[in-house]
Amino acid sequence: MDANSxxxxxxxxxxxxxxxxxxxxxxRTIAKVKPENVVEVCRYLKEDLSFGHLCCEFGVDYPDRNxxxxxYVIGSYEHPVILTMKALLPRDNPEIESVVPVYWNxxxxxxxxxxxxxxxxxxxxDLKPLVLPEEMLGEWPLRKDYAGFPNKTARNLV
Amino acid sequence: xxxxxxxxxxxxxxxxxxxxxxxxxxxxxxxxxxxxxxxTKIQDVLNWGRKNSxxxxxxxxxxxxxxxxATGMAHYxxxxxxxxPRNSPRHADVLIISxxxxxxxxxxxxxxxxxxxxxxxxxxFGDCAISGGPFYESYSTHQNVDDIFPVDVFVPGCPPRxxxxxxxxxxxxxxxxxxxxxxxxx
Numbered sequence: 001m002d003a004n005s006x007x008x009x010x011x012x013x014x015x016x017x018x019x020x021x022x023x024x025x026x027x028r029t030i031a032k033v034k035p036e037n038v039v040e041v042c043r044y045l046k047e048d049l050s051f052g053h054l055c056c057e058f059g060v061d062y063p064d065r066n067x068x069x070x071x072y073v074i075g076s077y078e079h080p081v082i083l084t085m086k087a088l089l090p091r092d093n094p095e096i097e098s099v100v101p102v103y104w105n106x107x108x109x110x111x112x113x114x115x116x117x118x119x120x121x122x123x124x125x126d127l128k129p130l131v132l133p134e135e136m137l138g139e140w141p142l143r144k145d146y147a148g149f150p151n152k153t154a155r156n157l158v
Numbered sequence: 159x160x161x162x163x164x165x166x167x168x169x170x171x172x173x174x175x176x177x178x179x180x181x182x183x184x185x186x187x188x189x190x191x192x193x194x195x196x197x198t199k200i201q202d203v204l205n206w207g208r209k210n211s212x213x214x215x216x217x218x219x220x221x222x223x224x225x226x227x228a229t230g231m232a233h234y235x236x237x238x239x240x241x242x243p244r245n246s247p248r249h250a251d252v253l254i255i256s257x258x259x260x261x262x263x264x265x266x267x268x269x270x271x272x273x274x275x276x277x278x279x280x281x282x283f284g285d286c287a288i289s290g291g292p293f294y295e296s297y298s299t300h301q302n303v304d305d306i307f308p309v310d311v312f313v314p315g316c317p318p319r320x321x322x323x324x325x326x327x328x329x330x331x332x333x334x335x336x337x338x339x340x341x342x343x344x
Contacts, residue, residue, distance in 0.1 A: 132298060133262040141297040150294075150301050 001079045003029045006049060013048075014041055027080050035070075035087040035096045042072070042085075042102040050078040054103035057110065059117040061143045066091045070119055072099070089119065098124040116142035201337070208251070208277060208342075209334040210240040212327060215250035217270060220257025222284035222317040229320040241327055247273040252330070254323075255307065258286040258293045259300045271307065279334075279341040280307045281326050285316045308340035 001009075007021045007029055018041070020032040033041050045051040055073040062069065072085040087096055098121040099106045110121045111130040118140040121127055129137055139148055195201055218226055229236060230243035244250045247270045259267060271278075282303060285291035293299045303309065310333055313326040333339040 131262070136261065136298070139297070146297065148297055150296075 001049070001081070002026065003081050006079075006081055006083070007031070009049060010041075010045070013044055017041055028082055028084065030084045030086070032086045032088065035089055038072075038085075038087055039097050039099055039102060042074075042099045045074060045083070046102055049076075051076045051083060053077060054099075054106055054109075055082070057099075057106050057113065059113045059119055059142075061091070061117060063091070063144045068094045068117055068119060070094075070096055070113065094119045095122060096120075097122050098127075100125060116140065118143070205334050205337065205342075209331040211242075212240060212252050212279070212330065213242045213244045213250050214252040214254055214281075215247050215270065215274065216243045216245055217254065217267075218256060219259075219263070219267075220284070220286055222256040222286070225317045225320055225323065226254055226256045226283065229323045234320050234324065236324065236327075239324065239327060239331070241324075247271075248275065250274050251277070252279050252281060252327075253307070254281045254283050255287040255303055255309075256283040258291065258296075259303055259306075260298050261300060262298070264300055264306070268306075277342045279311075279330060279339060280309045281323075281330065282309045282312045283323060283326070284318060285314060288312050288314060291316065310339050310341065 003023045003026055007023060010031060011018050011021055014033075014037065017034045017037045018031050019034065022030045024030060051074045053075040055075050057070070057072050060069040060071060068089045068091050070087045070089060072083075072087075074083045074085060076082075089096060094117070096119060098110055100110065101123075107125065108130055110119075110124055111127060113119050114121060114124075114127055115129040115132045115137060118138075128134075132141075140146060141148065195204070214230075216227065216230065218224070227243075228234070229241075236242070247253075251274070253271055253274060255267070271280075282288050286293060287303055290296070290299060290301055294301065300306070311326045311330050313322050315322055318326075330339065334341075
């Protein structure tokens, strides 16, 4: 399958959930998905379009648009196309369904996105901080407006 | 007879056991001997022994830890200085902070430090441990490690070579010999 047939198959199966799709090149495609049905879209991608490899999952903060994007980069072993799927969430209460039932390796990705951006994953099996200590939960240090950086420069550096 | 027996009972009380009436002896469960020895020339002999057996804790914390491990290998032969890598903090004399100290790792590092028996010394190894290095404004690292640990020697570099660490040990030996180290109370 090439990029054209993948995008047409995806928009034909989910005409309402995939509200924006774009073909960057022969191997890169971008699709914007509504956050309510991301699990169904991922299951269709994995079982019918043979997108079996979730390469990574992360968040991007956009304070101007008051949005947080959750981005899934999904690859395949069958065809040379990588799909970048984006879900736009409101910044004050970002919540999205977890895709761990489909892609099990999203477990730690979602924990990391949770501790760094504050994206709350519903029905996640074990949503707790991955790398940061527990007491830093709630600071969301990778958001653009984070102000908790050490204000005093290290003394020995001067 | 009753009075004599009562005085014997009082003398056998555990808290009252002392050898103050025996001339020339001291209790070993106090710091009196150590405090007395610090004022004499014997402390020089003790420091000579300590400075020539600086066993360091193998605690690789970052990329500088690779140099730390390589220093303990056979190529540099640190045995000639009495420097031996130890894998247990109970055997170690020197803690080498060889990387950035994150907020999550600091409790574990403090625990390692508390498990080491005194006298013990600290070497800051690498730019990250000294000043934070590239991570000096990070949200997850601790600044100014020398506020937390009594650091004797700073070894700069990114990472420093193994020879630099050996030089740091030699400087620490000089400080111990001059009684200016922070690991012992003088």
